[in-house]
Amino acid sequence: FETGALQGKRVVITAGPTREALDPVRYISNHSSGKMGYALAEAAAAAGARTTLVSGPVNITPPERVEVVNVTSARDMLDACESRLEECDIFIACAAVADYRPADVQEQKIKKGPDDMSLTLVKNPDIVASIAASEHAVFTVGFAAETQQVLEYARGKLERKGLDMIVANDVSSQGIGFNSDENEVTVLWPGGEVAMPRARKSTVAAGIIAQIAMRQDP
Numbered sequence: 192f193e194t195g196a197l198q199g200k201r202v203v204i205t206a207g208p209t210r211e212a213l214d215p216v217r218y219i220s221n222h223s224s225g226k227m228g229y230a231l232a233e234a235a236a237a238a239g240a241r242t243t244l245v246s247g248p249v250n251i252t253p254p255e256r257v258e259v260v261n262v263t264s265a266r267d268m269l270d271a272c273e274s275r276l277e278e279c280d281i282f283i284a285c286a287a288v289a290d291y292r293p294a295d296v297q298e299q300k301i302k303k304g305p306d307d308m309s310l311t312l313v314k315n316p317d318i319v320a321s322i323a324a325s326e327h328a329v330f331t332v333g334f335a336a337e338t339q340q341v342l343e344y345a346r347g348k349l350e351r352k353g354l355d356m357i358v359a360n361d362v363s364s365q366g367i368g369f370n371s372d373e374n375e376v377t378v379l380w381p382g383g384e385v386a387m388p389r390a391r392k393s394t395v396a397a398g399i400i401a402q403i404a405m406r407q408d409p
């Protein structure tokens with residue numbers, strides 16, 4: 192991207208997993224490393240944007256010139272994002288949000304008991320869909336990690352969640368996506384799409400930021 196492509200823009204990026212508590216010592220989560228979201232934050236800041244990372248628990252040193260807001264659960268993440276909406280031009284949802292959370296969080300550690308045990312889960316809010324549907328004019332970008340019919344499912348998600356852009360990747364390919372240092376994505380928007388070659392996440396992030404800079408309203 193051109194230096195300053197996002198000069199004066201305010202960007203909020205979600206990254207990493209969420210953790211959904213079961214009791215004081217246990218939670219449900221996933222293996223998201225946060226690498227892609229942190230790479231995007233670095234690229235957005237390099238393009239001149241005032242950048243905030245709303246981050247689930249990860250083990251990455253935050254990039255310089257990026258504000259980090261640490262959150263744990265999906266509902267914390269939604270609250271943190273919503274409270275920044277008035278100061279946000281571009282919202283990028285890169286986090287692997289847990290789709291469900293335990294219906295009840297036990298106050299005390301759950302004790303071992305019978306051989307079988309079942310958990311009741313309830314659906315978490317869809318953060319990116321909720322930001323896209325808000326009255327604030329925010330350019331909203333989502334991610335779609337798929338294992339089949341990648342572009343069809345991604346385009347469906349773009350429409351269903353009311354997004355301005357979606358970044359699709361095939362997580363069934365070896366060596367890209369979750370926890371990897373490389374990624375290979377296709378960026379889709381209502382009027383078109385562009386495939387990016389497999390590359391380090393920092394390079395892919397710069398390419399995504401360039402597409403966002405080109406397509407968002409001036």
Ligand code: C5P
Pocket residue numbers: 205265284285286287288289290315316317318319320332333334335336348
């Ligand atoms: O529906 P799915 O989880 O595949 O959609 C992925 C996209 O939606 C990603 O951009 C992810 O960050 C976002 N998402 C979200 N809140 C959820 C679930 C997904 O923001 N509860």
